[in-house]
Amino acid sequence: MSVHDLIRDVARRPLSSLLSGLESGRWQAEDLLSACYGNADRHDDRGNQVYTARFEATARAEAEAADGLRKAGVPMAPLSGLPINLKALFDVAGQVTHAGSKGWMAPATSDAVIVQRLRRAGAVLTGHTNMTEFAYSGLGLNPHYGTPDNPLAPGRIPGGSSTGAAVAVALGLSVAGIGTDTGGSVRIPAALNGLVGFKPSQRRIPRDGTLPLSDSLDSIGPIARTVDCCDRLDAVLAGEERALTTALPLRGRRFAVPINHMMSDLSPLVALRFDASLRRLRDAGAVVEEVRVPVLDSLPELLAGGGFTAAESYYVHRQWLADHGDDYDPRVRSRIVRGADITAADYLNLLERRRVRAAEADRWLASYDGLLAPTVAVEPPTFAELADDDAYTRLNLLVLRNPTVANLLDLCAISLPNHEPGGLPTGLMLVGRNGHDHRLLALARSLEPLMGAAGSAAPGDR
Numbered sequence: 001m002s003v004h005d006l007i008r009d010v011a012r013r014p015l016s017s018l019l020s021g022l023e024s025g026r027w028q029a030e031d032l033l034s035a036c037y038g039n040a041d042r043h044d045d046r047g048n049q050v051y052t053a054r055f056e057a058t059a060r061a062e063a064e065a066a067d068g069l070r071k072a073g074v075p076m077a078p079l080s081g082l083p084i085n086l087k088a089l090f091d092v093a094g095q096v097t098h099a100g101s102k103g104w105m106a107p108a109t110s111d112a113v114i115v116q117r118l119r120r121a122g123a124v125l126t127g128h129t130n131m132t133e134f135a136y137s138g139l140g141l142n143p144h145y146g147t148p149d150n151p152l153a154p155g156r157i158p159g160g161s162s163t164g165a166a167v168a169v170a171l172g173l174s175v176a177g178i179g180t181d182t183g184g185s186v187r188i189p190a191a192l193n194g195l196v197g198f199k200p201s202q203r204r205i206p207r208d209g210t211l212p213l214s215d216s217l218d219s220i221g222p223i224a225r226t227v228d229c230c231d232r233l234d235a236v237l238a239g240e241e242r243a244l245t246t247a248l249p250l251r252g253r254r255f256a257v258p259i260n261h262m263m264s265d266l267s268p269l270v271a272l273r274f275d276a277s278l279r280r281l282r283d284a285g286a287v288v289e290e291v292r293v294p295v296l297d298s299l300p301e302l303l304a305g306g307g308f309t310a311a312e313s314y315y316v317h318r319q320w321l322a323d324h325g326d327d328y329d330p331r332v333r334s335r336i337v338r339g340a341d342i343t344a345a346d347y348l349n350l351l352e353r354r355r356v357r358a359a360e361a362d363r364w365l366a367s368y369d370g371l372l373a374p375t376v377a378v379e380p381p382t383f384a385e386l387a388d389d390d391a392y393t394r395l396n397l398l399v400l401r402n403p404t405v406a407n408l409l410d411l412c413a414i415s416l417p418n419h420e421p422g423g424l425p426t427g428l429m430l431v432g433r434n435g436h437d438h439r440l441l442a443l444a445r446s447l448e449p450l451m452g453a454a455g456s457a458a459p460g461d462r
Contacts, residue, residue, distance in 0.1 A: 006035040011172025015082060015229040018175055022070065022081050029063040029070075029081030032175070033124055036083045039172040049146030050164045050173055052088050053095060054127040059083070062124040079236060080122030085174040087165045088128035089135060090115055091209035099211045100133040100161075102144045103320065103327040112209025114178065114220055114237050121236040126174045129164025133329045135180055135213040136313065136336065137161055138188045138400040139386060143329050147383075152194050152425045156380035159192035159399070161185040166193040166223045176224040176233055182213045182309060184375075184403025186221040187415035191375035191427025194417045196448075197223045198230040198441070199403075201412045201434045204238045214312040216354070217407040227414070227444045234441070245438050247445035251285030253369040255430075261296035262373040262402045273426045274374045277418045280450040281372075288372070295361045295409065302354055302408050306338035311347050314339025331392060354408065358434070361409040365433045370443060373402050375415040375427030402429060412437045414444045418451040 006027060010018070021027050040051060066081035086092065089099040091108035092115055098104055111119070118125065130145050132138075140160030141147045148163060150156040151170040158167050162179025166189035169177050179186045181199040190197025198221045205220045212218055222233035231244050257263070257278065266274070278288050302308070313336045314321075325333060342350075365371065377398050386392045406413035411431050418428040428451060432440035 010035045014226045015232055029066040033063040033083050036174050043171055049130050050148050050168050051127045052130050052145050055125055059124050059126050066122055077122035083126045083174045084123045085126050085129045085168045085177045087131050087162050087179045089211040100131040100142050103324050113206045117236055129168050131163050132161035133332045135161040136332045137396055138184055139396050150380050153380050156382050159189035162189050166190055181219045181221050182217045183400045183407050187375050187403045190223045191415045192380045192425050194425045195223055196227055196230050197415045199413045200437050214309040216308045227448050231441050245442040248442045250446050253286045255288050256368045256371045257290045258293040259290050260292050265377055267378040269379050270374045270426050273418050277428045298357055310339035311342040358410045362433055371431040373429050375429040379424040406431050410434050412440050416451050
């Protein structure tokens with residue numbers, strides 16, 4: 001296959017296929033990297049602000065090294081030669097960890113732990129990708145670097161905060177992306193770009209060298225084309241030497257669908273696609289129960305006044321806000337400064353209430369194989385819908401509502417594309433108990449074929 005053909009093909013292929021092509025010699029790691037950068041160049045004229053920095057010199061050296069080792073017959077690392085992008089809040093030695101801002105401009109002196117692990121696994125790190133400033137929104141808008149258009153739905157938002165991480169994968173500018181998820185920031189852009197996004201149990205993946213938004217809620221996870229892709233990436237990020245998960249039979253599995261909190265204000269399209277997904281699941285022999293989930297009614301108390309995200313982000317930003325507050329996106333700054341009104345007593349009480357609610361959720365979920373809900377309550381809003389600040393605030397809260405459940409209750413969760421080919425992108429979310437990540441991935445492998453080949457067409461060809 002020529003590099004020209006690979007440029008158009010790379011956006012369609014899962015990691016397993018790309019690795020097989022590398023092992024067979026059908027293409028080289030340098031070809032994959034050239035294809036991804038070629039796609040980035042090809043989409044420049046569309047105004048896509050996806051990469052804020054390309055690591056071209058180091059990426060080409062990494063690709064060349066992978067090709068040399070493979071040619072020499074050296075046993076290869078699990079991600080050897082695969083071009084992977086990084087959200088711009090992970091430290092990469094010599095690069096600026098700007099986190100979508102225009103203010104924090106000092107280069108990092110060392111790699112984040114997950115960057116070290118990706119390098120050891122042979123990944124070719126393509127660059128830092130665009131994001132909502134300081135990761136504080138689920139919509140993906142960034143006034144400093146611009147906002148990429150949605151590859152599957154031009155004129156609509158791509159979602160955030162791991163905006164560029166998802167758009168880069170959807171357009172074939174990389175084969176996978178690594179993001180953070182504080183209230184859905186991996187799963188939202190995955191759902192809105194026809195991809196799979198996985199939020200692991202927080203404790204499994206170290207956050208050293210990652211600029212925090214909320215120390216209590218931040219998790220690190222992959223965005224890629226398939227569950228298998230995310231499984232491979234998750235093992236590396238978690239530092240686990242393990243076999244990949246295998247699909248679990250669905251017959252007799254019990255899944256809960258909450259009738260409270262997560263199912264209100266769904267758009268007609270999202271409700272339609274969710275109902276279709278549940279029918280397919282029932283047809284496969286699973287038991288789907290629509291039930292009230294008591295713990296969900298208590299979640300607003302954990303979000304009052306901005307909750308953990310406002311309190312903990314204000315702790316990180318308080319001095320910088322005092323010195324450089326005018327450099328912030330006003331919509332982000334207004335959310336951070338809410339943390340100034342949260343007292344130490346309020347915060348300690350919040351920690352205790354969360355501990356109680358997380359334990360309650362774990363006990364409740366023990367009776368089920370997982371909880372199912374739409375990842376996002378609406379299809380991607382248009383950019384025009386977000387011009388007004390009140391509409392922006394309302395839609396941001398609605399987009400974040402469902403995925404935030406897993407962060408507040410310290411659970412693991414995955415989003416699978418469930419839209420019809422050619423239709424507006426939507427996602428199905430499966431939520432599992434804390435620490436049951438491998439089981440969740442195994443169940444997601446079984447759910448994935450039932451959702452259809454929603455993301456199979458390369459968006460760059462639409």
